[in-house]
Amino acid sequence: MLHLKNYFLLLFFVVFQLQNTKSQVVNAKAEDFKEITSRPLIVQLITEDAYLVEDLEKNISKTSNAKRKAELEAELNSYKGFVSNYNKLIKEVIKKTWQFNKETQIEYKTFSEVQDLRRVNPRNYTILQFVQTKLWVTNEYGKECFTAKTIPTLVYSRMEKAEPYDNKFNEKIDYSIYLPYINSRKGQELFDSDLLITIKLLHNHIKEIQTYDKKNFTLLDFAKDQDEEFCDKLAGQTLLLDEKHLDTKTQKQDIIKSYSGNLNVITSEEISKSLSQEEDVPVSIILPYSIKHDKSGVPGLESSERLMYIKCFVNARSANFYSCYGSKTVDNWEPYFKTQEFKKIEKCK
Secondary structure, three states: EEEEHHHHHHHHHOOEEEEEOOOEEEEOOOOHHHHOOOOOOOEOOOOOHHHHHHHHHHHHHOOOOOHHHHHHHHHHHHHHHHHHHHHHHHHHHHHHOOOOOOOOOOOEOHHHHHHHHHHHHHHHHHEEEEEEOOOEEEEOOOOOOEOOOOEEEEEEEEEEHOOOOOOOOOHHEEEEEEEOOOOOOOOHOHHHHHHHHHHHHHHHHHHHHHHHHHOOOOOOHHHHHHHHHHHHHHHOOOEEEEEEHOOOOOHHHHHHHHOOOOOEEEEHHHHHHHOOOOOEEEEEEEEEEEEEEEEEEEEEEEEEEEEEEEEEEEEEOOEEEEEEOOOOOOOOOOOOOOOOHHHHHHHHO
């Protein structure tokens, strides 16, 4: 597992951002995925940012306050650890579960190595990379700027469509998918199972686009369709709910008044184990699907930013969605399960 406290912010310095983003990107057409999934795949690793490291080291050397120095040292060590651990983790997960781009061996390269390939011929490759999705907005002063909110994202695209530092990056990439919500975990830990389920969802989603020639078909659309198709399969099964996904004001006894099925509230580690071992059980996941930027109407707070989520139960083995709740504005602000999600599942049963 991987500790991510403050690291998604730090990654701003080592990976570029998706711009003009409001929701998941599916720019590629069904016929495009035949090429995308057959090219040699490059998995881009995160490269340690020398400027960031140097800046932290300078601040450490100049700081006389012992407590602040210790905080900076911990930040530096954690950052370096994150980069090396993430690169190790993504290799393990790709090796375990990746289904596309099988004609040649998958390669893992740093940002600079990828840039060298771009100079030769980027049209030879497909790339999978981690980025931070941000929304480009006009603030209250009429200036364009990034929102503060970000969503950890995997981009899967033909390399020439994913040119770094391009202001139209988001309009050109073929496909992106958001990682599950992990902020409620202590230290915002990223488990290998988070990447594992994300990649399984990516596979299922792209296969659906190809099979049925879907256009602009987001993962949210896919989840809602599968909800209608598979929700009745929850009858007789025990739902495994991550305790970190349960709203603090909602008790299990509140849920069972509305839901007659079996429910176990278990730890994040137990959920992760079910996903990693690919057990045939329904487990809870929470997926961000958009950033909403609004004028708040509150004096001194000219605008507000909110992430929007869907709350789901998926099969830990197949990654099929059994349920999907939160696609309407009134339902999607909080990334936690309440009784209404189970009322919906009860009606389906």
